Amino acid sequence: MIDKKRSLWIYNKMNEIRNFELKALELFEENKLRGSVHLYIGEEAVAATICSSLRDEDYITSTHRGHGHCIAKGAELDKAMAELMGKATGYCRGRGGSMHIADLTKGNLGANGIVGGGLPIATGAALASKMRGQDRVAVSFFGDGASNEGTFHESLNLASLWKLPIIFVCENNGFGISVPAWQSTSVENISDRAHGYNMPGETVDGNDVNAVDEAFQRALKRAKAGEGPTLIECKTYRWMGHWIGDPQLYRTREEVEAWKEKCPIKRYRAYLLENGIASEEELGEIESRTKAAVDAAAEFAMNSPEPDPAGVLEDVYFEG
């Protein structure tokens, strides 16, 4: 059961993410953003719910579709938007962009441009936690596509073998770019693969905050008890293309519209109201506040300076 404080935190984060992504789309279409931008719209419940149970000292690794994880793990909207615009004030001082936002002070070990790239890194962070006798957990977010990469299998094996405090969270949005699961993945449920690595696996409705939370609490308890990893598959859907500009020839409008009906934010809003957890007023306030925060972040980003080209060689190496 999620208490009121955490429920509102989750609702707030989902709205921050949604508004952030809509603003990113707008700025991209106005040619104010460049590069590959992968939007998380439609999948917000996963990152927001899971990160509501993590502390700053817990680790995550994220993906190319990483804005939602970063925001849910505590990224400041200003610095995140500035990074999307490649500005000097961005998280990575303009060196990373959309696919490489990290904030180690908040335990975010980074988005990743390589599918499956983050799984071993999260596994290593969990190993460090265990070796140092800490109670930090690691969460690796990845997509259905990554579950066909070797690093997925190697990481699950290592984590299970060494009983590491890690939770593998697969966001199954049905497509690896344009390739549907039936053309790429040998199992109906990716969580089935957990059994091959001697760990629990669960598939949940990734658009349902409560379902994601229940599975995650079980996994968290297991990780903290030293019992090892869990694989959670969250079935969800991305409303937008793989990237802004994707012609989306691989799916129908009807399919997209049907999933929009299952909007995780709308759904959680109704749940909070129906169960008397929050009032219309409280939720309305969150919606307008997050929109204003995102507008302010975009202003901040647009008014921020470009990085100095003379610094292009800075930070290739740690000097000290």
Added chain:
Amino acid sequence: MSIKTYAMAIRDTIASEMRRDENVFCMGEDIETAGGSFGCTRDLYKEFGVERVRNTPISEAGFVGAGVGAANAGMRPIVELMYWDFAYVAMDQILNQAAKIRYMFGGKAKVPMVIRGQQGIGKGNAAQHSQCPEVFFMHIPGLKVAMPSCAEDAAGLLRTAIRDDNPVAFIEHKALYFIKGEVPDDPEFMIPFGQAKIRREGSDVTIVATHLFVNRSLEAAEKLEKEGISCEVIDPRTIVPFDYDTVINSVKKTGRLVVAHEAQKTAGMGAQVVTYVQEHAFNYMDAPAQVVGAKPCPVPFNLGLETAAIPTVDDIVAAVKKTLYK
């Protein structure tokens, strides 16, 4: 000073750094009771336990990547690759993750990690266990690359690598492991990266060489001395960072340059060194520079074929003479 093999110099340096810093740990294939396939972690598990001398499955992308994550999270992993040839199955974690994390994240992360193992000929292991892939790691910004050619350098460079806050590709050579040399006993003995060593002074031709080719170049220099040709032999010791200044200063004196290595000649380290020298010291050069490197074929199994593919002392002698128009 103690006399010890190159392998024991590595082992003892790992042990002394593990005693000094509890965040230093080793992981890799067969490193626990087996002591590593070349003995570089022999008996370390007895002193430090199996958590810190951690056997891994044969899962290079997984455990190299776990090293990256552990380094992000405050540990200082020493990850052993049994053969550098096996790095190819972990290349994403080395080249896209470890090397780039600091830069991509705007200088706010560091990856204090050593990836070590051996390369090269010497065991008749053929094409997939005898390569010299150092140039891949030289090519990608963000990694440092050390290549010790003797026991003393192995100890001094490895200690520097373990204490460095950047990912270091520490490339050993299988044919050097059993060669003995004097090694300082000082637990603070470190050799800074980017400082070449002039292994022999000379005035006519500069030879830059790594790993086995340091000794082959010294042998070539002995032969050439008998013909009145004086060679200066320089071992860069680390190829990233590379001590170009020592090479340039030598070329300014000799006017002639040969680069000799076991790795492929094509797009190898020699190509890079020659480019740099001609950009910065062309006016001092009296002859075109020469590169001595492996022929463009995989390393063959048969000893006669292997010998034909990898340059010999005589090939270095011939290259030196070519710079003298002899």
